Amino acid sequence: EPEVTQTPSHQVTQMGQEVILRCVPISNHLYFYWYRQILGQKVEFLVSFYNNEISEKSEIFDDQFSVERPDGSNFTLKIRSTKLEDSAMYFCASSEAWRKETQYFGPGTRLLVL
């Protein structure tokens, strides 16, 4: 069964460094998402992406964040200058259609900012 994959599974970085989290969505899906979950808290929406542009973004997704689909398979989340509070599990998700369909989540990347 097709699944969303994410790399790396864990990343440790120093505050102020840039990180890029990578995702490979399910191949026939057209809509891509990033969510995050701070330890012990709810899963929160960051951004959705379709047709090579951002569709929606939350208040969390400020200028430090960017997303890109650099090729036909990868979907990346970049954090330009990490802060301690960016430490979280970051989930990529994809769906086949807008709004009405299941969003399939990847296994997550655990980011620790020191």
Next chain:
Amino acid sequence: SQQGEEDPQALSIQEGENATMNCSYKTSINNLQWYRQNSGRGLVHLILIRSNEREKHSGRLRVTLDTSKKSSSLLITASRAADTASYFCATLPTGANNLFFGTGTRLTVIP
């Protein structure tokens, strides 16, 4: 807030018993999805129920949706130790495309 709230926050049962988890939300929705998360791991999609559906089954899972009460329930029948995980409801509000997750129910199934 559009986010759902699960009840109870934690549930501990014996293997073989049924587990019921409830979710309440605040706005009109397009659909509601239930996910499972093993400790520190990814989110596994369990079942999606649309706003015009009232009940849905998948294996040992039964989900109900009452849009008039803005609530949903997830029933796991004949629980197994491997069902131990956190269970989250996530709503897709009308007009939105991002999911709003609840606080989760931590289920422990004792062998």
